[in-house]
Amino acid sequence: QKEVEQNSGPLSVPEGAIASLNCTYSDRGSQSFFWYRQYSGKSPELIMFIYSNGDKEDGRFTAQLNKASQYVSLLIRDSQPSDSATYLCAVKYGNKLVFGAGTILRVKS
Amino acid sequence: SQTIHQWPATLVQPVGSPLSLECTVEGTSNPNLYWYRQAAGRGLQLLFYSVGIGQISSEVPQNLSASRPQDRQFILSSKKLLLSDSGFYLCAWSLSRNEQFFGPGTRLTVL
Numbered sequence: 001q002k003e004v005e006q007n008s009g010p011l012s013v014p015e016g017a018i019a020s021l022n023c024t025y026s027d028r029g030s031q032s033f034f035w036y037r038q039y040s041g042k043s044p045e046l047i048m049f050i051y052s053n054g055d056k057e058d059g060r061f062t063a064q065l066n067k068a069s070q071y072v073s074l075l076i077r078d079s080q081p082s083d084s085a086t087y088l089c090a091v092k093y094g095n096k097l098v099f100g101a102g103t104i105l106r107v108k109s
Numbered sequence: 110s111q112t113i114h115q116w117p118a119t120l121v122q123p124v125g126s127p128l129s130l131e132c133t134v135e136g137t138s139n140p141n142l143y144w145y146r147q148a149a150g151r152g153l154q155l156l157f158y159s160v161g162i163g164q165i166s167s168e169v170p171q172n173l174s175a176s177r178p179q180d181r182q183f184i185l186s187s188k189k190l191l192l193s194d195s196g197f198y199l200c201a202w203s204l205s206r207n208e209q210f211f212g213p214g215t216r217l218t219v220l
Contacts, residue, residue: 046209
């Protein structure tokens, strides 16, 4: 059973702060990891992917991967109210993605 | 650029009625195609995926079925809907790379 675990939240941060979202996965052989953002009532939107250990930065977003600890995280710098959404972590197994249940992020102005 | 369409956007159906949801992808060839369901407040559940025309893999036993009659068309069907079939149905595509991209979804309510 391939599992992806996320804290459901909600995670509340003030505007301008760093939001840190975390995800753990069960299969040590996993190679590809994704973060999606889902606004209420909308479909998921891919925001980051990471394949190698370490950090990957894209604008205000940084994905961090630690394969030894089976841990992947997403940092959002200078959080904005428009970042308020559910963030889904996904891990690739073969042709398929297994999703976590998502973490609700609320950015308060 | 690639675009994925789903219709209808919303649907209200009585229990026991049939279902047909359609997904089409533009701007790419031979994509992998996926059907997911998201129940209210829940994560994404993979229902079916397809790596080519006529090739369907089912992930969860249920009263739903899928077909891929053309390279860029993916259809989700049911002969008789159950109350538990209510949810947000999402189609996604990917190429040999890893990323999956989602369509706008169909919100189904079974009454």
